[in-house]
Amino acid sequence: MALVGRSGVLAAGMVAIMILLPQKSRQDSMLEGISTGKTRVLDLSYAISDKLVAWPGDEKWFEAKVNATVEKNGYFTRSFWMLEHYGTHLDAPAHFPPGKTTVDQIPVKQFFGPAVVLDVRAEGAKDADYQLPAARVEEWEKRHGRIREGAIVLLRTGWASRWPDAQKYRNQDAQGNMHFPGFSMEAAKLLIERKASGLGCDTMSIDYGASSDFAVHHLALGAGLYHLENLADLSELPEAGAFLVVAPIKLEGGSGGPVRVFALLP
Ligand SMILES: [Zn+2]
Numbered sequence: 001m002a003l004v005g006r007s008g009v010l011a012a013g014m015v016a017i018m019i020l021l022p023q024k025s026r027q028d029s030m031l032e033g034i035s036t037g038k039t040r041v042l043d044l045s046y047a048i049s050d051k052l053v054a055w056p057g058d059e060k061w062f063e064a065k066v067n068a069t070v071e072k073n074g075y076f077t078r079s080f081w082m083l084e085h086y087g088t089h090l091d092a093p094a095h096f097p098p099g100k101t102t103v104d105q106i107p108v109k110q111f112f113g114p115a116v117v118l119d120v121r122a123e124g125a126k127d128a129d130y131q132l133p134a135a136r137v138e139e140w141e142k143r144h145g146r147i148r149e150g151a152i153v154l155l156r157t158g159w160a161s162r163w164p165d166a167q168k169y170r171n172q173d174a175q176g177n178m179h180f181p182g183f184s185m186e187a188a189k190l191l192i193e194r195k196a197s198g199l200g201c202d203t204m205s206i207d208y209g210a211s212s213d214f215a216v217h218h219l220a221l222g223a224g225l226y227h228l229e230n231l232a233d234l235s236e237l238p239e240a241g242a243f244l245v246v247a248p249i250k251l252e253g254g255s256g257g258p259v260r261v262f263a264l265l266p
């Protein structure tokens with residue numbers, strides 16, 4: 001009996017190791033595969049220039065000046081000026097609620113996490129005011145399992161295909177109101193409960209374009225999540241299985257700033 005018992009424990013231990021190993025070795029080989037090219041890395045950020053789509057009403061968004069040239073000085077440098085919320089950028093929690101974390105204070109562990117991709121391209125094509133309901137998050141969980149703590153949740157609206165055409169991307173009506181899909185309050189509440197690290201989208205805002213109160217901004221930033229906005233084309237990301245590396249500028253006291261976002265593909 002004792003022998004059977006012991007081997008039973010041993011067997012259970014082996015099963016546990018076999019369950020744990022694939023996950024660990026998958027992540028290890030994902031990282032090792034970057035340099036060999038086995039792991040594909042997508043850059044989800046737009047290159048910064050003065051040609052990007054700015055928020056309506058912003059008069060100046062980016063300027064670069066040449067300070068030194070190889071011909072004159074023997075080396076090349078520029079200086080630049082830009083809005084914190086321009087191009088592919090991160091909203092720090094301090095962007096809306098007072099007293100919250102600025103971009104330089106966000107804990108670094110929040111910048112690494114599995115990507116949860118919620119695909120609403122079909123819904124967005126039919127209704128530009130679409131707001132992702134919580135039920136769509138639950139549907140994702142039925143297919144891929146419960147969203148893990150530290151996940152980074154991306155809304156794939158397909159709006160990146162309109163970039164950098166400001167008129168199509170902002171999609172403003174005669175009154176100047178913008179129209180593009182976003183997260184609903186209920187979905188944001190659920191993702192806060194799941195302890196997601198951040199929310200991202202391939203549009204100008206986490207809130208749907210016609211929002212005037214930025215309710216999801218207040219809620220999610222208030223709960224300590226960050227936002228990634230104007231992400232580049234998300235079409236190559238799987239709904240589950242990619243891993244994100246989020247690298248914002250470390251600007252002291254910043255409300256946000258330009259961000260480089262990399263997706264490691266399984
Ligand atoms: Zn924002």
